[in-house]
Amino acid sequence: MNRAERKQADPDLGVMAGQVLFSLQKELFGALAEQGHPALRPRHGAVMAYLDEAGSRATDLAQQSGQHKQVIGTLVDELVELGYVRREPDPRDRRAKLVVPTDLGLDQMAKSDAIVADIERRHAEAVGAEAYAAFKRVFKTVAERQRRGLP
Amino acid sequence: MNRAERKQADPDLGVMAGQVLFSLQKELFGALAEQGHPALRPRHGAVMAYLDEAGSRATDLAQQSGQHKQVIGTLVDELVELGYVRREPDPRDRRAKLVVPTDLGLDQMAKSDAIVADIERRHAEAVGAEAYAAFKRVFKTVAERQRRGLP
DNA sequence: ACGATATAGTAAGAGAAATTGACCGTCAAG
DNA sequence: CTTGACGGTCAATTTCTCTTACTATATCGT
Numbered sequence: 317m318n319r320a321e322r323k324q325a326d327p328d329l330g331v332m333a334g335q336v337l338f339s340l341q342k343e344l345f346g347a348l349a350e351q352g353h354p355a356l357r358p359r360h361g362a363v364m365a366y367l368d369e370a371g372s373r374a375t376d377l378a379q380q381s382g383q384h385k386q387v388i389g390t391l392v393d394e395l396v397e398l399g400y401v402r403r404e405p406d407p408r409d410r411r412a413k414l415v416v417p418t419d420l421g422l423d424q425m426a427k428s429d430a431i432v433a434d435i436e437r438r439h440a441e442a443v444g445a446e447a448y449a450a451f452k453r454v455f456k457t458v459a460e461r462q463r464r465g466l467p
Numbered sequence: 468m469n470r471a472e473r474k475q476a477d478p479d480l481g482v483m484a485g486q487v488l489f490s491l492q493k494e495l496f497g498a499l500a501e502q503g504h505p506a507l508r509p510r511h512g513a514v515m516a517y518l519d520e521a522g523s524r525a526t527d528l529a530q531q532s533g534q535h536k537q538v539i540g541t542l543v544d545e546l547v548e549l550g551y552v553r554r555e556p557d558p559r560d561r562r563a564k565l566v567v568p569t570d571l572g573l574d575q576m577a578k579s580d581a582i583v584a585d586i587e588r589r590h591a592e593a594v595g596a597e598a599y600a601a602f603k604r605v606f607k608t609v610a611e612r613q614r615r616g617l618p
Numbered sequence: 619a620c621g622a623t624a625t626a627g628t629a630a631g632a633g634a635a636a637t638t639g640a641c642c643g644t645c646a647a648g
Numbered sequence: 649c650t651t652g653a654c655g656g657t658c659a660a661t662t663t664c665t666c667t668t669a670c671t672a673t674a675t676c677g678t
Binding site: 526562563 | 656658
């Protein structure tokens with residue numbers, strides 16, 4: 317069996333992560349477009365996926381999404397323009413600003429969470445609820461360890 | 468518990484996939500750089516990750532990696548320039564060309580596979596070999612279903 | 619309180635990358 | 649031998665990423 321076939325039959329962790337990430341993004345933003353949010357693209361996910369209802373700081377969004385803070389800045393510019401968020405001063409730190417979702421942003425967040433939950437429900441049905449729950453537990457551990465560079 | 472905390476405590480499938488993909492890529496290409504392949508960047512993975520020892524066609528690489536064939540074309544240009552692959556005519560189809568790894572390419576492929584295998588071995592040790600094997604089985608099913616857009 | 623250092627956010631431009639539409643040569647079915 | 653499909657490349661446009669630098673505010677140590 318040659319390498320190409322091995323990679324198909326037994327794909328590695330990175331390959332599978334990429335397949336899931338990109339195909340899930342495609343489905344998510346396709347569904348969002350149909351549900352009234354056609355202007356959003358996957359890159360906006362770096363903000364919208366982590367945004368808190370009460371507002372988040374750009375630095376926190378940068379750290380959680382793994383993007384540079386300049387990227388978050390331009391994404392927030394776009395999202396302000398599109399009406400999804402607004403900037404407010406952070407009362408607890410005058411250097412900082414809070415990125416706060418508008419009603420449109422809250423609607424997108426709710427729909428987005430529902431779409432992803434539905435996708436996961438589908439997979440859980442296919443492989444069994446218990447197996448899926450175990451899968452997610454291990455995945456979370458692996459993701460955390462990998463992110464932190466643990467041995 | 469607010470949304471930001473929920474997303475931390477119980478991240479969704481897409482978020483975890485992204486965390487694993489990007490942190491694994493970072494570790495992989497960092498290690499490759501230390502092992503004599505400093506010029507390669509994650510984007511080259513679209514070719515090198517799927518390349519067969521005996522050569523692969525650009526269209527196959529495009530389909531497997533999910534990239535447009537134009538992207539594969541420019542990646543192959545770069546990899547030819549860097550000495551990792553060469554283009555050969557495909558004897559079985561005169562339209563097609565085979566992307567064939569050079570000795571340098573074969574070295575990179577072997578090292579890359581070893582590094583990823585080592586990363587996976589670490590995770591398997593942390594969560595238990597059996598649990599990790601089950602995790603990968605479910606992951607493969609999920610990745611395949613998600614990629615194909617199955618219900 | 620004071621100065622040194624660190625952090626939050628922004629700006630601007632160079633460089634890299636993705637996307638689109640078109641094109642040529644080859645293949646395969648009828 | 650014609651027609652439609654496929655493999656690969658070209659070129660132009662748009663989008664994205666990275667780097668460096670700067671202002672304002674906060675924090676720490678003395």
